[in-house]
Amino acid sequence: MEMIQIVGLGLIATILILIIKEQKPMFAFLIAVSTGIMIFMYLVGKIGGIIEVLEQLAESSGVQMIYLKTILKIIGIAYIAEFGAQIVRDAGQDSIASKIELAGKVLIMVLAIPIISIIIETVIKMLPV
Amino acid sequence: MAWLAQWLKEIIFVVLMAAFIDLLLPNRSMERYVKLVVSLLILLTLISPVMRIFSPEAEKKLDLSFMDQSGEESSADVTTEEILRQGEQLRMKREQEAMQWASEQAAKQMQEQIERETGQTVERVVVKLEEAGERAEDKLKSSDNADGLSIQAVEVYILQDNSAEEHGYAGIVHGAVDVSEASGVPKMPEVPGVPGVLKVSGTSESSGASGVFEGFKESKSSGVSEKPKALEALEAARASKVYEASEAAEDHGNSNERQRNETSRFAIAPIEPVHIEVSEPLELSGQIQMSAQNEVSRQSGGNETQGQYNSSGNLGQQVTSSYSLTRHISDIIFREWGIPGNVVHVIVNGNDE
Numbered sequence: 001m002e003m004i005q006i007v008g009l010g011l012i013a014t015i016l017i018l019i020i021k022e023q024k025p026m027f028a029f030l031i032a033v034s035t036g037i038m039i040f041m042y043l044v045g046k047i048g049g050i051i052e053v054l055e056q057l058a059e060s061s062g063v064q065m066i067y068l069k070t071i072l073k074i075i076g077i078a079y080i081a082e083f084g085a086q087i088v089r090d091a092g093q094d095s096i097a098s099k100i101e102l103a104g105k106v107l108i109m110v111l112a113i114p115i116i117s118i119i120i121e122t123v124i125k126m127l128p129v
Numbered sequence: 130m131a132w133l134a135q136w137l138k139e140i141i142f143v144v145l146m147a148a149f150i151d152l153l154l155p156n157r158s159m160e161r162y163v164k165l166v167v168s169l170l171i172l173l174t175l176i177s178p179v180m181r182i183f184s185p186e187a188e189k190k191l192d193l194s195f196m197d198q199s200g201e202e203s204s205a206d207v208t209t210e211e212i213l214r215q216g217e218q219l220r221m222k223r224e225q226e227a228m229q230w231a232s233e234q235a236a237k238q239m240q241e242q243i244e245r246e247t248g249q250t251v252e253r254v255v256v257k258l259e260e261a262g263e264r265a266e267d268k269l270k271s272s273d274n275a276d277g278l279s280i281q282a283v284e285v286y287i288l289q290d291n292s293a294e295e296h297g298y299a300g301i302v303h304g305a306v307d308v309s310e311a312s313g314v315p316k317m318p319e320v321p322g323v324p325g326v327l328k329v330s331g332t333s334e335s336s337g338a339s340g341v342f343e344g345f346k347e348s349k350s351s352g353v354s355e356k357p358k359a360l361e362a363l364e365a366a367r368a369s370k371v372y373e374a375s376e377a378a379e380d381h382g383n384s385n386e387r388q389r390n391e392t393s394r395f396a397i398a399p400i401e402p403v404h405i406e407v408s409e410p411l412e413l414s415g416q417i418q419m420s421a422q423n424e425v426s427r428q429s430g431g432n433e434t435q436g437q438y439n440s441s442g443n444l445g446q447q448v449t450s451s452y453s454l455t456r457h458i459s460d461i462i463f464r465e466w467g468i469p470g471n472v473v474h475v476i477v478n479g480n481d482e
Binding site: 057058061062063064066067070075078079081082083101108111113114116117118121122126 | 135138139142143146147150153154155156158159162163165166167169170172173174176179180183184190191192194
């Protein structure tokens with residue numbers, strides 16, 4: 001049912017955009033953006049539920065939360081960057097979209113820095129002096 | 130074996146999550162980066178037992194670095210270091226408060242004692258405490274610091290009472306020394322043969338007004354206890370080279386300038402009260418603060434704040450009218466508290482400064 005709702009929303013938005021695009025391209029773009037945001041907001045609740053379950057699982061199994069947090073951060077950054085980049089690309093600004101993606105990549109790499117540093121530290125300590 | 134089970138659980142969890150987010154990824158462009166980070170995570174999980182052996186604090190560091198990165202959950206799970214740090218801060222704050230309270234109490238008692246013994250109105254007493262560890266070398270421990278505190282400075286602010294003023298009045302003749310206020314204070318040192326320094330410091334009325342006449346400073350010391358001695362000292366100072374000294378001081382550095390200014394100022398307002406100090410030559414030529422070894426030098430701490438006009442260092446003796454009072458106060462403080470005189474500053478609030 002939810003899927004049908006989302007598809008229906010998407011179809012209506014598409015038809016509206018196709019109609020309006022000839023006269024007012026600006027409004028077409030606004031419709032596209034708002035539709036995207038609506039679908040995204042709709043999904044946020046579901047994603048929250050998934051994350052909650054994952055956290056509970058991690059906690060009950062005694063896995064360190066660092067791993068889960070890192071992974072969730074990666075997903076979040078990837079999704080938000082992708083979403084923003086798509087909207088900007090829809091507006092025809094490819095260069096800005098690629099900058100947004102670059103920012104997302106850099107932020108993901110930043111997450112890796114503490115992990116890398118600790119791994120390297122451990123390896124150095126393991127090596128015979 | 131528990132650690133093995135835990136380790137395996139972690140590996141399974143991380144690998145599952147890696148596969149999961151691999152599916153979740155929105156597009157291919159992010160894939161390489163995400164894969165790198167996730168594989169690093171898996172590697173971290175794999176070597177975590179080794180890590181625990183070689184660097185036990187690594188996990189904590191990882192936690193901290195992640196917390197720093199996002200600034201979140203800082204309140205949620207506080208690390209032990211943070212709690213300890215907060216406790217340390219609290220402790221220091223409490224100690225500071227205790228120190229302040231102690232100094233206030235000590236100051237109150239000192240004020241009462243001084244008022245009782247000298248009869249002067251003490252405006253306030255400021256006791257500056259410091260932890261002994263900080264400047265242990267140049268500070269003398271006072272007897273009341275059981276907890277490693279030492280007294281850095283004791284400042285006594287004195288309001289001269291009106292009765293004293295009448296001694297210090299204007300109509301001072303050349304060389305007249307008013308010794309009306311002899312209060313049984315220890316004697317001044319006399320070094321008659323030595324050329325004397327006249328040290329005139331800005332002062333209160335009560336301590337005796339002095340007029341300066343043609344560069345020669347006359348002092349009227351009302352606070353001096355032993356008249357003959359004070360007189361003698363004054364005479365000695367005067368008879369030897371006070372005049373010359375002030376003249377000679379002209380060609381020295383800034384102190385001369387200061388003195389000249391003073392001279393002119395005194396000439397304008399002859400009523401202006403002046404402190405003159407006597408001190409021993411070796412200790413103090415041109416020095417503001419004297420050490421406590423000599424009883425004589427006790428009083429000099431007060432001069433610092435009074436802004437003294439010290440004719441330059443070739444002369445040995447300094448005369449002050451507030452000398453006896455200052456010294457009396459430092460004697461009292463020394464007797465009651467064991468605080469050496471060189472940390473006692475007596476500031477007489479007069480009308481001039």
